[in-house]
Amino acid sequence: MAINSILSVKDLTISFNTFEGEVNAVRGVTFDLKEGETLALVGESGSGKSVSTKAITQLLPQRHTTISKGEIWYHDHDLLKKSSKEMKKIRGKDIAMIFQDPMTSLNPTLTVGRQIAEPLIEHRGMTKQAAKVEAIALMRKVGIVAAEQRFHQYPHQFSGGMRQRVMIAIALACHPKILIADEPTTALDVTIQAQIIDLLKELQAEFATSTIFITHDLGVVANIADRVAVMYAGKIVEIGTVDEIFYNPKHPYTWGLLASMPTMKMDNDDLYTIPGSPPNLLNVPTGDPFSSRNMYALEIDFQEEPPMFKVSETHYAATWLLHPDAPSIEVPEEIKRRNEQFVSILAAKGADSDE
Amino acid sequence: MNKNPIMQIKNLKKTYNTGKANEVRAVDNISFDIYEGETFGLVGESGSGKSTTGKLLMKLESMTDGQVIFLGESIQNKRSRHDLLAFRKNIQMIFQDPYASLNPKMTVKDIIGGPLEVHRLVSSRKERDQVVYSLLEQVGLSQSFANRYPKEFSGGQCQRIGIARALALQPKFIIADEAISALDVSIQAQIVNLMRQLKQEANLTYLFIAHDLSMVKYISDRIAVMNRGKILELATSDDIYHVPLHPYTASLLSAIPEPDPESERNRQRTTYDESKFTYEQDDPAVGLFEITDKHFVYCHKDEVVGYKEKAERLKQEIMI
Numbered sequence: 241m242a243i244n245s246i247l248s249v250k251d252l253t254i255s256f257n258t259f260e261g262e263v264n265a266v267r268g269v270t271f272d273l274k275e276g277e278t279l280a281l282v283g284e285s286g287s288g289k290s291v292s293t294k295a296i297t298q299l300l301p302q303r304h305t306t307i308s309k310g311e312i313w314y315h316d317h318d319l320l321k322k323s324s325k326e327m328k329k330i331r332g333k334d335i336a337m338i339f340q341d342p343m344t345s346l347n348p349t350l351t352v353g354r355q356i357a358e359p360l361i362e363h364r365g366m367t368k369q370a371a372k373v374e375a376i377a378l379m380r381k382v383g384i385v386a387a388e389q390r391f392h393q394y395p396h397q398f399s400g401g402m403r404q405r406v407m408i409a410i411a412l413a414c415h416p417k418i419l420i421a422d423e424p425t426t427a428l429d430v431t432i433q434a435q436i437i438d439l440l441k442e443l444q445a446e447f448a449t450s451t452i453f454i455t456h457d458l459g460v461v462a463n464i465a466d467r468v469a470v471m472y473a474g475k476i477v478e479i480g481t482v483d484e485i486f487y488n489p490k491h492p493y494t495w496g497l498l499a500s501m502p503t504m505k506m507d508n509d510d511l512y513t514i515p516g517s518p519p520n521l522l523n524v525p526t527g528d529p530f531s532s533r534n535m536y537a538l539e540i541d542f543q544e545e546p547p548m549f550k551v552s553e554t555h556y557a558a559t560w561l562l563h564p565d566a567p568s569i570e571v572p573e574e575i576k577r578r579n580e581q582f583v584s585i586l587a588a589k590g591a592d593s594d595e
Numbered sequence: 596m597n598k599n600p601i602m603q604i605k606n607l608k609k610t611y612n613t614g615k616a617n618e619v620r621a622v623d624n625i626s627f628d629i630y631e632g633e634t635f636g637l638v639g640e641s642g643s644g645k646s647t648t649g650k651l652l653m654k655l656e657s658m659t660d661g662q663v664i665f666l667g668e669s670i671q672n673k674r675s676r677h678d679l680l681a682f683r684k685n686i687q688m689i690f691q692d693p694y695a696s697l698n699p700k701m702t703v704k705d706i707i708g709g710p711l712e713v714h715r716l717v718s719s720r721k722e723r724d725q726v727v728y729s730l731l732e733q734v735g736l737s738q739s740f741a742n743r744y745p746k747e748f749s750g751g752q753c754q755r756i757g758i759a760r761a762l763a764l765q766p767k768f769i770i771a772d773e774a775i776s777a778l779d780v781s782i783q784a785q786i787v788n789l790m791r792q793l794k795q796e797a798n799l800t801y802l803f804i805a806h807d808l809s810m811v812k813y814i815s816d817r818i819a820v821m822n823r824g825k826i827l828e829l830a831t832s833d834d835i836y837h838v839p840l841h842p843y844t845a846s847l848l849s850a851i852p853e854p855d856p857e858s859e860r861n862r863q864r865t866t867y868d869e870s871k872f873t874y875e876q877d878d879p880a881v882g883l884f885e886i887t888d889k890h891f892v893y894c895h896k897d898e899v900v901g902y903k904e905k906a907e908r909l910k911q912e913i914m915i
Contacts, residue, residue, distance in 0.1 A: 284779040285750075400641075429640035429806065434850040434864055456780060459809075459852030463859040482856045500784035501854050502813035510788050511813070514781040517749045585857065 245272040246450050247296070247418055252310035254291055254300070264521045265291045267474035268309070273418065278444065278451040280461040280482075282497070283471030286518055289454050292471075293420050295320070297335055298327045314418075333363040336416035340423040342403035346395040352406050353379075353391030359413045378409040383439060401432035408439065415447055422454045437464055458501060462486055467554070470494050473519055473529035480555035487582030489575065490549075490557040492536045499574040512572060528560070536561060536569050600628040600664075601768055601800050602652065607661035609647055621647045623824035624661070626883070629768075634794065634801040636815030636832065638808055638847070644824040645804050649772045652802070653688055654679070666767070684714055687761040691773035693753035697745040703756055704741040707731070710763045730759040733796075735789060751782035755789070762793065770802045775810065787814055808851050812836050820844045826883060830890040838909045840892045840902050843867045 254266040266288040273279050281289040294300050296312055296319060312319040314334070322330070331337075339345040347355060356378055357371035366374065372391070379387035382405040395403055404424060411419060421440065425433040441464060444451055453464055461468055461482070468485040470478040470493065478491040489495055499512035516533040519525055525532070531541035538560050540546075549562035560566055571579075609622040622644045629635045639645040650656040652663060654670055663670045666685060673682045690696035697706055707730055708723045717723040728738045734755040745753055754774065761769055771790070775783045787810065794801060805811050811818060812832050819829040820843065828841040839845045846867035852859060874881040874895060883891040886902045894902060 284781060430808070430850040431640065431846060431867070434852075437852075438864075457852065458780070458854035459859075462854050462856040463852045463862075486854065486856050497780055498854060500781050502809050503853060503855070510791070511784040513784040513788060515785075517751055517782065518779075581857065 243274045243277070246275045246314070247273040248311075248313040249292070249296070250311045250313070252292060252295060252312065253308045254288075254295055254310075255306050255308065257304050257306065258522075261522050262306075264524050265474055266295070267524070269471075269474070269476055271469055271476060271479065273450050273452060274467075275450055276448050277466040278453055278464055280465035280468045281452060281454045281471060282456065282458065282461055282468060284456060284518055286521070287471040288474040289471050290422055293422065293452055293454060296420065297331050297337060298322070298324060299331075299337075329363075332359050332416075333414045334416055335418045335420065336411035336414065338404070338407050338411050338419070338421045338424045340426050342400060342407050342427070343395065345407060346403060348395050351392050351394055352398065353393075356406065356409050356413060359410060363414045375409070375413070378413060379406075381443070382406075382409045382412075383435075384409075400428055401436065404428060404432075404436055405439070408436075408443070412443060412447060412449070416449060419444070419449045419451045420454070421451060423456070424453075425460060426455065426457070433460070440464070458486075458497060470497070473524070474521060475529075475558065477530070477559070478555075478557040480551070480557075483582065483585060484552065484555040487578045487585060488551075488555070489578070490551055490555075490562060491559045492534050492561070493530050494557075495572055495575050496533075498578065499572050512574060528558075538566065599631045601631040601666065602629040603662075603664040604628070604652070605662040605664070607648070607651060607663060608659045609644075609651055609656065610659045613659070620824045622651065622658075625821075625824075625826045627819060627826065627829060629800060629802060631767075631800055632798065633816040634803055634814055636811040636818040637802060637804045637821060638806060638811050638818060639821035640806060640847075642823075643821040645806075645821050646772055648821070649688070649770050649802065649804050653686060653770060654682065655688075680714060684764045685766050686768045686770070687764060687766040689754075689757050689761050689769060689771040689774040692777055693750055693757050694745065696757055697753055699745055702742055702744060703727075703731075706745070706756060707759045707763055710760060714764055716764070726763070727759075730763055733762065733793070734759045749782075750778050751785060754778060754782075754786055758786075758789065758793070762797065765797065766799070768800045768802070770804065772804045773806070774803075776805060776807060783810065790814070808847060809853075820847065825893055826891075827893045828891065829883065834887075834890050837913055838887075838890070838906055840886060840890070840905055840909075841894075842872065843869075 249269060249271050252266055252269040256263045256265055269288065269292050283289045291300065295307060307320060310320065353372065353375055356375040360366045360371040360374050361368065376387045376391055379390065384390055384402060384405055398406065425436050428436060437460065455461060465482045467479065467481050469476045470485065470491065472493050478485065478489065478494050485494065489498060496512065496514035500514060502511060514533050519529045527542040528545050531537040534541065540560050546558045546560045548556045548558050550556055561569065605626050607622055607625050611619045611621055637645045637648060647656060651658050654673065670682060673679055704724065704727050707727045711717045711723050711726055717726060727741055731738055731740060736752065736755050745756065775786050778786060791814065793799065803811060803814055815832045817830065818832045818835045819826045820841065822843050828835065828844045835844060836848065839848055846865050849863065849865045880896045883893050884896065884899050886892050886899065887906045892902050
């Protein structure tokens with residue numbers, strides 16, 4: 241599997257200077273985005289998933305942000321070293337974004353058509369006329385009917401799902417190499433969410449865009465991702481293929497996330513919960529920040545943060561439970577059930593490759 | 596479960612902009628009962644009228660037409676302060692946004708103790724504080740929180756404070772409007788477990804309004820599915836999930852992503868063609884019909900036979 245990485249984030253460390261002190265929002269995040277894949281970043285609010293990706297496009301408020309360490313490699317450039325002028329040429333062209341709330345990320349005073357045409361004129365040097373033709377074609381492509389008429393309408397005349405389609409049209413206008421989708425379906429109803437996810441998958445296949453998909457909804461992740469990175473307290477605590485994360489998770493936090501979601505098959509037992517709440521990143525506790533909520537925590541968890549342990553070529557997790565000296569433990573029922581599924585999926589895959 | 600209705604809703608209607616071009620029938624002639632001790636789930640997408648229904652039942656909005664009977668008394672006639680206080684002592688609400696629904700200038704003690712003072716259930720500060728402490732403990736918070744302000748707490752903790760406030764008057768009935776949807780996944784599970792536990796301890800009845808069907812199925816005994824102001828299907832939560840009869844319910848279910856990559860790969864979505872299920876306005880032959888035991892579907896009376904066959908077919912499929 242020699243798939244090239246299109247983007248490499250290395251040891252990214254970001255803090256915010258606030259009234260109360262320094263908030264360590266991102267504490268050494270490392271990941272690769274491979275060509276054509278969808279990488280999902282999963283985590284709770286404050287885990288650093290949005291901050292990490294905003295650093296890629298330099299969208300963090302400069303006055304209050306300190307990026308103390310790290311590199312972000314795109315082709316042969318370190319994006320962190322780009323001036324804001326240079327970044328303007330990349331943002332929207334090579335790297336495009338879709339945000340959660342399509343109402344606040346569209347300009348209410350400009351027609352939708354003008355907003356879609358803008359990147360075409362700005363980045364692709366089109367004339368106004370050509371941009372209009374292309375914009376209408378894009379609107380059709382993302383499933384907006386009566387595109388000629390709607391070209392002249394304003395965002396408030398569109399429903400939530402349709403606005404998100406407009407955002408997607410803007411993002412894809414310049415055929416970006418990388419798409420960063422930050423909770424693009426969270427504000428939408430489930431049926432609309434399903435439509436938008438299908439649309440994103442379709443367009444991604446067509447344009448061969450590599451995607452970073454940020455969400456807290458594990459159901460959406462299971463549907464859209466090739467690989468998954470689970471974030472907690474400003475770090476990636478587990479990363480692997482979608483099957484590895486959902487059927488063979490190794491980090492107790494991932495266990496908790498998976499077990500605390502009710503599935504349709506579930507009976508009326510109490511839901512598994514992760515006790516407590518995420519740590520305050522103003523004062524990061526010593527040891528593993530998850531240890532106080534972790535029923536499997538070992539003594540060492542309170543003293544030293546675990547490094548990434550390798551599970552397979554594609555699967556890594558930061559938990560001391562993977563250390564050779566760690567005691568064996570009883571995993572939650574829900575995870576046992578998932579592990580059994582993993583065995584049968586592996587068997588099915590093995591059978592496929594034998595043929 | 597005993598089957599005494601704690602609340603009966605009859606032909607409830609709420610119309611905005613009546614008679615104008617932009618008339619909206621937010622709640623369009625719905626009827627159902629909520630039994631004592633049950634958790635009744637009300638699901639629907641945005642604009643379905645589920646939240647408006649909740650507000651009508653609390654008298655936070657006035658109804659256009661219909662009747663709501665709570666604990667044997669019609670709520671329409673309750674207008675005086677005295678009547679409203681007596682009414683709201685028994686019915687309380689938990690809101691969606693825990694930050695927006697707590698007054699940022701008040702301490703936790705004043706927030707939770709407020710209802711006690713308004714209803715004159717305590718005679719002194721000291722007594723009030725004692726009640727507040729025990730309420731905090733009940734929702735899993737420490738007493739030391741009492742003198743602090745909402746902004747000092749996380750979303751999950753604020754939601755616990757909101758729950759403690761709702762419990763302060765020892766109500767019989769609680770309406771939870773999207774009470775967990777603003778919270779993180781791991782916190783959602785905590786709050787849902789807490790609500791279930793409190794329900795047993797205090798013998799509560801819940802109306803659980805939400806758009807997240809997997810959580811609603813998990814917590815509810817019965818579920819009503821709303822769309823465009825109407826209840827399209829009403830059944831036990833098992834029936835809604837295993838024998839969904841109305842195509843809208845089926846399409847909602849098929850759209851919920853499950854945290855399981857294998858089943859997501861094999862997922863078949865069904866789409867709902869609304870035009871096939873639009874009826875003449877106020878056609879007397881259209882309404883909620885009981886298809887199988889306690890399983891209701893909104894349809895024309897001529898369609899009942901078809902739904903009965905469908906129910907039979909789906910039930911057999913489950914058996915296999």
